[in-house]
Amino acid sequence: MTRARFTLRRATVADAPAMWDIRAEAIRVTCRSRYPEAMLARWAATPMPGTIVANIERGYFTAGILESSIAGFAAINVAAAEIEALFVAPAYSGLGLGQQLLAHLERAAIRKRMPRLELNSSLNAVTFYQAHGYHAGEPTSYTNSIGIEVACVRMEKRLGGAKHRSA
Numbered sequence: 001m002t003r004a005r006f007t008l009r010r011a012t013v014a015d016a017p018a019m020w021d022i023r024a025e026a027i028r029v030t031c032r033s034r035y036p037e038a039m040l041a042r043w044a045a046t047p048m049p050g051t052i053v054a055n056i057e058r059g060y061f062t063a064g065i066l067e068s069s070i071a072g073f074a075a076i077n078v079a080a081a082e083i084e085a086l087f088v089a090p091a092y093s094g095l096g097l098g099q100q101l102l103a104h105l106e107r108a109a110i111r112k113r114m115p116r117l118e119l120n121s122s123l124n125a126v127t128f129y130q131a132h133g134y135h136a137g138e139p140t141s142y143t144n145s146i147g148i149e150v151a152c153v154r155m156e157k158r159l160g161g162a163k164h165r166s167a
């Protein structure tokens with residue numbers, strides 16, 4: 001793989017529209033292999049929910065930058081110890097950004113003393129997460145902000161850096 005030189009920075013509320021566009025593009029293009037076309041179109045066209053502002057302020061959002069543009073982003077829901085989002089714009093896929101963002105989230109989770117990270121993986125990304133040490137659990141689904149049901153797989157990785165002591 002040819003790796004590009006992405007820099008990472010904290011994403012802010014001002015980045016929300018750019019991140020939402022990347023999410024829509026990634027759904028339309030990258031998720032296409034595993035979801036029905038009609039559902040993909042409706043899923044990708046979901047309007048940006050107002051709750052995204054609170055999510056960015058409360059959560060841990062990171063943007064991957066190349067030549068001053070956001071090429072992808074990732075987020076942890078800190079309270080739930082879950083990966084909430086990981087999207088790379090199709091134009092930048094396969095250049096190492098997804099892996100760089102995932103490693104960054106895992107380091108942040110370890111710093112925050114999370115013993116594990118869980119997520120609902122889209123069907124197309126299950127093998128990506130498995131290749132990075134995540135175990136696939138039960139098939140599940142979530143219902144998005146406009147009621148679209150998205151099939152996914154529950155996944156989990158124990159984080160080596162967290163110290164545990166039984167009481």
Ligand SMILES: CC(C)(COP(=O)(O)OP(=O)(O)OC[C@H]1O[C@@H](n2cnc3c(N)ncnc32)[C@H](O)[C@@H]1OP(=O)(O)O)[C@@H](O)C(=O)NCCC(=O)NCCS
Nearest residue numbers: 001030087088093094095096097098099121122125127128
């Ligand atoms: C999944 C996603 C984030 C990967 O991002 P990316 O930048 O294209 O991936 P990278 O270039 O960092 O790939 C890193 C490694 O994973 C591998 N990989 C990437 N996508 C993969 C996939 N779907 N299945 C298996 N391996 C995959 C790459 O080949 C590469 O392997 P290498 O290091 O041995 O060469 C991106 O495809 C995406 O945004 N998908 C659509 C949105 C989505 O499904 N997100 C997950 C929601 S939970």
